[in-house]
Amino acid sequence: MKILVTGANGQVGFCLTQLLAKTAWDYKALTRKELDITDLNAVQEIVNNYTPNIIINAAAYTAVDKAEAEVAAANAINCIGAGYLAQAANDIGAAIFHISTDYVFAGDALEPYSETDAVAPQGVYGESKLRGEEIVAANNPHHIILRTAWVFCEHGNNFVKTMIRLGLDREQLGVVADQMGAPTYAGDIANSLMILVNKYAGENLLQWGVYHYSGFPQASWYEFAQEIFAEANAQNIYEKSVPNLKPIATADYPTPAKRPANSRLNCGKIQQIFGVELSDWKQALKNIKAYK
Numbered sequence: 001m002k003i004l005v006t007g008a009n010g011q012v013g014f015c016l017t018q019l020l021a022k023t024a025w026d027y028k029a030l031t032r033k034e035l036d037i038t039d040l041n042a043v044q045e046i047v048n049n050y051t052p053n054i055i056i057n058a059a060a061y062t063a064v065d066k067a068e069a070e071v072a073a074a075n076a077i078n079c080i081g082a083g084y085l086a087q088a089a090n091d092i093g094a095a096i097f098h099i100s101t102d103y104v105f106a107g108d109a110l111e112p113y114s115e116t117d118a119v120a121p122q123g124v125y126g127e128s129k130l131r132g133e134e135i136v137a138a139n140n141p142h143h144i145i146l147r148t149a150w151v152f153c154e155h156g157n158n159f160v161k162t163m164i165r166l167g168l169d170r171e172q173l174g175v176v177a178d179q180m181g182a183p184t185y186a187g188d189i190a191n192s193l194m195i196l197v198n199k200y201a202g203e204n205l206l207q208w209g210v211y212h213y214s215g216f217p218q219a220s221w222y223e224f225a226q227e228i229f230a231e232a233n234a235q236n237i238y239e240k241s242v243p244n245l246k247p248i249a250t251a252d253y254p255t256p257a258k259r260p261a262n263s264r265l266n267c268g269k270i271q272q273i274f275g276v277e278l279s280d281w282k283q284a285l286k287n288i289k290a291y292k
Contacts, residue, residue, distance in 0.1 A: 001201045004052035005029040006037055006085065007059030012099060014155040015190035016058060025201075028052070032059060037081030047088035054200065055089045056097045056193060057082055057136075060129075064103070065256040067125040078128035083135035090140040095200065095208075097193055102149035102181065102214075104130040107260020112218070114266040115147075115210045123257040133210070144196060145210045146189070146270075149263045150224070152281075153186035154290040159221070161291050163228045167243050177222035177247035181263030182214040188279035189213060195276055207273055212265035215279035222247045231285045237292060 003020060007013040008029035017029040028050055035046055037059050047055070061067065061077040082098055089096045103126030104119045121127040133145050152158035166173055192213050200206050219227070222245065229242040250259060270276045 001025045002052045003027040004055045006057050011153045011156045011186035012189050013058035015187040038076040040084050043084045043088050054095050057085050064125045068256045074128040079131040082132040086136040086139035095142040096140050097144045098136045100147045101129045102263040107262050112264035112266040147212050148184050149214050150181045150183045170243050172244045174246045174248040175222040175225040177220045182218045183281040184215040184279045185284035192276045211270040212267045214265045215281040218264050231288045
């Protein structure tokens, strides 16, 4: 089994590379500097020379607010580049695993979104990711599209690190309390992908399509922040007391891109078909000193 990972310096790519390093598999994990997936010639050269069995595309443009102004950049990476990888994989008979997002939905549903619910992205980022899903599926029938949300880990930039940093010099923080989702530890996303890789390696077959994977329990950003500072307090990572948290409304914190009120994903499909357990994000916070 030969595995090519793109976006190796991102949160999921980093965690995935760590897991692959513990296996006997032949793998190549490339950062954006090592492979610009928007360069068709570079993609074809790498894929044709390495001939992977699976490409795991963890490369993405994730600057949600900047995407409103940087439309071409978001589409180049999230859509065009993803399509190049899917086509290159298909040309050599390889499968592609592609990571997507809850932002493909409108975010106004009352229940968690399932894979078959109607998509309706509300901004450039979500639209670019949806188009990426579509082109991946169109260019390679052997695809897994894994939608996730609220990703964090010890590596890279994320909400946990932002909260810890802000807590160093602020006595009070306002955190949005009317957006619901599920924090998802990138290491658990990587582990879920490894479960699928193992199954494909053993059977050379998967039930292809779109799957949802996120954390449990579901929470608001405010509740997520409460857990972050509770763990920070328990482990004494601040010399002073942790900041007081104030719940605020989305309207009190305007951003260039519209945020979904409901980012909750129904993950029953991946649990039922592959036996994948949901991300235990509270357990991941036990290592909170590593997030500083």
